Amino acid sequence: MKIYGIYMDRPLSQEENERFMSFISPEKREKCRRFYHKEDAHRTLLGDVLVRSVISRQYQLDKSDIRFSTQEYGKPCIPDLPDAHFNISHSGRWVICAFDSQPIGIDIEKTKPISLEIAKRFFSKTEYSDLLAKDKDEQTDYFYHLWSMKESFIKQGRQRLIASA
DSSP: OEEEEEEOSSOOOHHHHHHHHTTSOHHHHHHHHHOSSHHHHHHHHHHHHHHHHHHHHHHTOOGGGOOOEEOGGGOEEOTTOTTOEEEEEEETTEEEEEEESSOOOOOOOOOOOOOHHHHHHHSOHHHHHHHHHSOHHHHHHHHHHHHHHHHHHHHTTSOOOOOOO
16 A cells, blocks of 8 residues: 655645646546636646546556546546556645555544534444543544545445434
8 A cells, every 4th residue: 555645734835736636637637627616626626637647657558548547426537447446535734645555534634623513423332432532632633534445445445424313
């Protein structure tokens, strides 16, 4: 497994944005243009370009020749390279991508105050009890540790997160 990351210490310049947009598909360009917040568009754009850069280097392909598709539940894939497994996550100023020869999932979360209602809805009874048993100072770290593990597993493509009623 290899993990790559980009820390966005500043917004993309207009020149950088245009250059990176030239590598991606028209559909992804349109998706980036529809974002309300520029930071969201930049994270999405950088995630796509990061994957293209790694795949391009690894398989000696031109970045703009790489075609993405989606599998069941929306997991991105490259149909022409069935053994090239990857997953992207972005949050805050970080964009990360994991690559492996097997299905893989990765998640990164910018920490902020947690919602115990979300934890109660998506965590098992044991996980939720463990969370409540933690000191207030430890609850946020524990919440995001569990949340990111669950997201990574789901993004591996094996199952969906189903909310309880």
